[in-house]
Amino acid sequence: MILTVTLNAALDVTYPVDRLVPGAVHRVGPPRRRAGGKGVNVARVLAALGEEVLATGFAGGATGAAFLADLPVPSAFVQIGGETRCTLTVLDAEATLFNEPGPLVTEPEWQAFLTRFRTLRADVVVLSGSLPPGLPDDAYARLIEAADAPVILDADGPALLHGLPARPALVKPNAQELRATGRTPAQLRALGAQAVAVSDGPRGLAVHLADGGWRATPPETHGNPTGAGDAAVAAFARGLRRGTPWPELVADAVALSAAAVAAPVAGDFDADRYTAAEIRPTPLPKEHE
């Protein structure tokens, strides 16, 4: 069982329009609504791979109800008084995004989540995305400490840095998120991460380990890069559960990530491209901090 944690879940809403014109009135085509958030995308990919998965996090209000109704995997979300956020994409020839702030999570709600989390057994835990307002910066450290299994942490900024001392099995910043920390992969390891995977879009993915690491690049793929990182995280979660060796696991993460780029919606992947991909990992030299 893989447990995905999405503390700042979202209902992803898409508004098709002819052309977005600031100041104008737009007639919207049939809107699409889909349970979202990075952890939910990971759960979708895992479920499509045939993995047993359980999704948890916070949900509240009418948007939370719509989110839960759309979740395609078993779930154990904790109800909150606030309203689950929406992320809106206005779609013409390009995509214009509007990210609502997350709901305020109260201290009793956070304690209720910790209690619930401790009851959920998992072989691997995946912690994904931003922290909603109200949670302490070290919320992910508390969950890593409470977990009875290896933990993958896919976050950025303070949520990532404050999680490191709790020794997650793997962190997965993308190249831009890594730069924003002002740290090298070796430094993130020194701060507590057991492995550091850095994704860099078409330039590929590298996993930095104590004794070196592995890198692989995807085949040229056109499509929607949203959700590619979540697909890589899904591959890592399955691989950690199975004990897959790192070179094979890096190749698998790159193949699944490229197959996700080829699918139009985050959380989906192109199964034919995934099985057909031939990815050759190459070793990385041992880094110095």
Next chain:
Amino acid sequence: MILTVTLNAALDVTYPVDRLVPGAVHRVGPPRRRAGGKGVNVARVLAALGEEVLATGFAGGATGAAFLADLPVPSAFVQIGGETRCTLTVLDAEATLFNEPGPLVTEPEWQAFLTRFRTLRADVVVLSGSLPPGLPDDAYARLIEAADAPVILDADGPALLHGLPARPALVKPNAQELRATGRTPAQLRALGAQAVAVSDGPRGLAVHLADGGWRATPPETHGNPTGAGDAAVAAFARGLRRGTPWPELVADAVALSAAAVAAPVAGDFDADRYTAAEIRPTPLPKEHE
């Protein structure tokens, strides 16, 4: 009791942003969500005036639940399988609007509404706004026939024109909606409307009757014209219930409408401006068709 009917109700959502830039990612300030639709604005104004009011229409899905939870007046909405629409305003220095299509209303749901409507007793009935997909063009005619009270019809296009043969007590197109019908006020009366009120923003409001009519202009007012027409309709509904003479009623509708322009949100009005307004109606000559 005044009964307001909002067949295509909406949850009005406002996203405050720094500046809307097509193609960009926007961080949204705390979103505001409010039960909306023209009939709901009328009900809000009537409730603020101290009138007994009951709101009905269709509501469905998670958005419908949020809509009903926010309704500030007693209500008797009919539940539908479809999802109540949102209308989104992205607000920077100007307002950019996105109107979702209404939910599909099935024939059994429409019949259920007619049955419910016949059980609701009212002194005046107000029918406001567009018809959701699935309803016949003559839906308003069916309601006017079923009503046991004078009916105000505030609609445009086919929903307005098909309602006229059922002889509504008053129709209230704005000047643009009147032009779109290709008809004069006298012609709308010939088609069945007992009185025709035409609102024209700062140029005022005219009520066309069989024997002439009345016109009045508002004081110069700056603000938000959305909801001004709904405030005029609220004034007419109260006046019809009380039997207020037309000249006094036209002056009252113009005063309340201007007070609504002075309030920032549709459905509100500036009570001080309303009570202070001195509006002098002038008679209109009898028209020829």
